[in-house]
Amino acid sequence: MKRIIAGLALTTAAALATAAPAQAAPADPVKALKKQFSAGHGVRVSETSRTSMKGESMATTKTSATLAFGAKGVVASDIRNHSSKKDSFASIFAPERMVTVGGFQYAKGGLFSEDLPEGKKWVRYPGGEPSGTYNQVLDIFRPKVLDALVTRAKTAKGGTYSGVISYKDIAKLYGQKPDKLLGKIEVKYALGVNAKGLVTRLTTDWALDFGVLGKVRSQTETRYTGWGSKVTVKAPPKSEWIDIAELGPDAEVPKEIPDNSINSLGTVK
Known part of the structure; x- marks a missing residue:
């Protein structure tokens, strides 16, 4: 009888081991991101x-x-913006379209297309680091930032990492130092990844109290699709742009492209 019971126990254990599928370890989002860094793709x-x-x-x-x-991240970008209100900061000071490639930024639309010579549609600015974000305060294309969001998450369920990170800590990840006002901001985030560990969605929510002026709140949802697709970003035709240096000091065109992220609300030293 003991042998029969022992045999049944072993058989049952073997059946359960066979029936239960192996739990695969979740893919590392940072490693998944770095694998995407390949020229000609985006x-x-x-x-x-x-x-x-x-x-x-x-x-x-x-x-x-x-x-x-x-090989190391975002090298070029083509960004288009549309604001629901014509008198908002985004529509007045931010270009409707901005192309960053080859060490230059090209801006078009709004103030950037006013007071230009005939036939010119774009203004070219020197420098400008292509970024994976514009309104979004968290740039998931920076491995350090993405790693912080994953490791600091308070919960990680269903492929979503949720948590809170201060702007003081965000600035450190960018190698910057914010002023005291910005450093106090707490950013709530939810980072969604697919089975391969690639980011599919990021939502952030933060607020800044200006005292008598009231509290400003920003909520941003960003979605990422077409990972690995073939991408080419080209500068506008030379006949359509003019260098900012060629415009006189009295031109109404902005002397630089403002940062429409959280940095625009205060001083980053």
């Missing part, structure tokens, strides 16, 4: 950012972008 980004003050909507900005990768 990703598409779509984003909706909502800004409110004292609980009332100020503007909703929709952004779409094509990002091109190199």
